Amino acid sequence: MASRKLVSLEQTEHLSWLAKVELSEEEKRVFTEQLNRILEFFRKLDEVDTSNVQPTYHVVELTNVFREDEPASPLPQEEALRNAAHKKNGYFVAPKIV
Amino acid sequence: MKRLLELTLFELVDALRRGNVSREDVVDAYLSRIKEVDSKLHAYLAVNEEMRSNSSSEGLLFNAPIAIKDNISTRGLPTTCASKILEGYIPPYDATTVARIKAEGGLIIGKTNMDEFAMGSSTENSAYGPTYNPWNLECVPGGSSGGSAAAVAAREAVASLGSDTGGSVRCPAAFCGVVGVKPTYGLVSRYGLVAYANSLEQIGPITRDVRDAALLLSVICGRDPNDSTSVDPPSKDYLSALVVDVKGLKAGIPKEFFGEGTDPRVAEAVWRAIKLLESHGMEYEEVSFPHLPYSLPAYYIIAMSEASSNLARYDGVRYGFSAFEEGEEWVKVFSKTRALGFGAEVKRRIILGTFALSAGYYDQYYLKALKVRTLIKGDFDCAFKKFDVLLAPTMPLPAFKIGERIEDPLAMYMVDIDTVPINLAGIPAISVPCGFVDGLPVGLQIMAAPFHEHVMFRVAYTYEQCSSYHNLKPPI
């Protein structure tokens, strides 16, 4: 068990809502426990003084990589739709929104 | 002449171009080899029987059957990332690396098993069952590119592509006794590589020897207009770097790579390799990297954060598994699709990454990890002012038993201790076989400064030519 509880069961629930991954009651319990252990391990970084350090977003420092505004042929409709589990009249079928 | 399956990529292409063997011979030999052993190894998730009839151009990889990790898009061939959520998904396009292999006449022999979405170090996290180590079927082949390494070791492919986010090429290469390269970040296009952690990962070759790795890397490298983070190297000719000569080269031996948790027999094998290179004129010196102990947490925070966003697209609408039911509301359907489609480790990383990026925690975790990354990169920058290469074990231990670590996520993360710093720093590294422990291969890791692959290859080639481990063949 973690010495400090960094994540509560309710937080795990909220994270699963944010990430749109449904968790069973058992998963919530196990995940909360594992999350706390892993986060405790992550806290090792607290030891490092980074007060004057810039973050590294890219290891290769590139800027202004662009493409020209020239059209290329798109995928044919049937190719675009080929991998969809549900489709109708050329549209993808998604769940209802309200 | 060697038996066909024993030819290296370089030798096989040569034989094919000379007409000493035909494409039919090669394809038959490899397909029957897969039939013979893959039921035991499970290196493949899909085999491309159609490659018999595919036409190919006479290039550097003329008619050579190359296996592709299942997270690299192949037009017309399934690309599942070993996940249930991508079951049945067939990309309408080739990854740039795959297109480049095809343009040089290479054949795509099949798609190899892996940890789901490359999350793991043992290939046990595959939704389709684990891959087994060809040297010992009770052991893992390493991961996440376990299938790609096992296939090459077991002669099921002449070479393969893997992807390396935190060691996923080098770890299985070490565990399976083959050569694996993690190129400099940006050297190889990621277009078509299913993203796990974009800022860390590169596609790299897995081959039987160093020359094959140099050949395959020279084919797949270079700027791609479809990948904004890709660049051209000073020279793509890595074959000409292959000389047996390390005289005057300086190697740094970072102490932290031999620390607590390193199997002494692994350390010993690596030291023997260092001494061998020394006897050929290389100088070495031990060094210390103060921020190295922070690599693992920094790596996992960054990887999980990026992953949580990358994996959001799997909602069942456009491709892959879907729990859609008419009349059911979208949050419910998406959450159910993802609950049923992702495995436990993937869910764990998505949740952790979501946490590390969320309001109130971003600075403390994600931003902090990126700052630590700067310090780790600084350690390496500093070392490469003094040294041409750094030498270390690839893995702190030989392949472990299947099931031994899978229940404990942290124990599994710990085995990446020697590979993740390389991805954080964005530098190139190669793993070459350098010995055996309990009949299992050990890998020597050779790191170089960014875009200095030629130096890395030169040292690796010299070592290989002066040793014989790469000639050993797994018992399967």
Add this chain to the structure above:
Amino acid sequence: MQQQQDVVIGLEVHVQLTSLKTKLFCSCPSDYRGKPPNTHTCPVCLGLPGSLPVVNKKAIEFAVMAALALNCQVSERAVFFRKNYFYVDMSKNFQISMYDRAGGTPIGRGGYVDIDVDGTRKRVRISRIQLEEDPARLVHLGPIELSPYTLVDYNRAGIALLEIVTEPDLSSPKEARIFLQKLRSILEHCGIFDGSLEGSMRCDANISLAGGARVEIKNITSFKEVERALSFEIARQRELLKRGQQVRRETRHWDEDRRMTFTLRVKEEEHDYRYFPEPDLVPIVITEDFIERVRSMMPELPDHRAERFMREYGLPEYDARVLTSEKALADFFEACVKLYPSPKKVSNWLMTDTMRVLNEYNLDWSSIKMEPEHLAELLKLMDDGVISIKIAKLLIFDVVLKGIPPSKLVEEKGMKRIVDENYLSQLIEKIFREFPKAVQDALKDEKAVHFLVGQVMRHTKGRADPALTNELIRRKLNELQRSS
């Protein structure tokens, strides 16, 4: 209009860069309107695994131009971020957008737009301008809440959007509409935007009343809708406050068909977007040179054009502002003045008669069929006495709506002015027989004369030459006077 000093409105406008040929991050053609669903897609805009975005260079140029046109400070370094949230119109379940962190800022900050409200100028501050990708288009079977599923068309997914955010400087729905019209005109003058394309300008509005919380309204799809949506929302909130109830902080959806807003989500469900720099894209550095190059390409903007109209054509300020409120209208005016060099007359006919036709049919300038040549011709036909002003006001309907040249209409409909003395004399005699009482009155009373002229006009559908008709009637009355 009622003073609404307690109303505070801020807008977040999304404008498609319709002049681009391709999408923001892929080479799919951007002309998706009217095309079959999912025919303008590729691995990138479908969010296929392994695909990567690449920035459209022209989009950056256009965004910088917009920033300059809206008087913004242009960023030296812009960084794309991922805005993480799930929704059915998202192909990746994150939107690539801009954000001010990681050493970057949005393309533009701290600008303003001056608008004219009931004759007074008002400055609306722009807090930021940035680039982002449009989501897919959703189609429902019947009303949203009854549809068992949602149909998704990714043709629109990835179209370059300019997000323009104002400070809460607007104080009425009317001001919001005027602001959007002005914005549209500015961007159209830049040549980066065509507001006549359906759904090319959409906005979300933040609105609060004194004593109530801030409410966000989403899904306002045009500047006509913005006035309706905000008026509804003000009425709703006022009613709540009047009854002593709370206005809660929430996000509401504007339902265009039912003309009402409804709750989308309350504050507790607000998103945590988990912004972080897009690792697949590199920072954009905007140099002083680049900005100068864009500035040098910048065409004349509406305010300058209005000033020029006043100077060059001697138009009153009101005319100049109205004419430049839409680029197409201003272009039309100038083209027409070239052919018919009487600016005030052209302006009058555009601002009153042409507008009247459009208003009557609820159309806007984009749907006009009239060419500048047509209006010039119409004005010339009047000058030449071929048609009366009444006929001209009649003809303009077919000219505006169908684009038929006025001369052809005059020919086809026989609309020429009647100057035939014989014909008119006979008609007048007939009318005199019909209205003997009016004729008697007309001998003494001028009003009755007008009545008789009106009868002639009625019979000739306004085509009788008024001067000649008048003269003939008076001649006839004189004859009667003498003979009696």
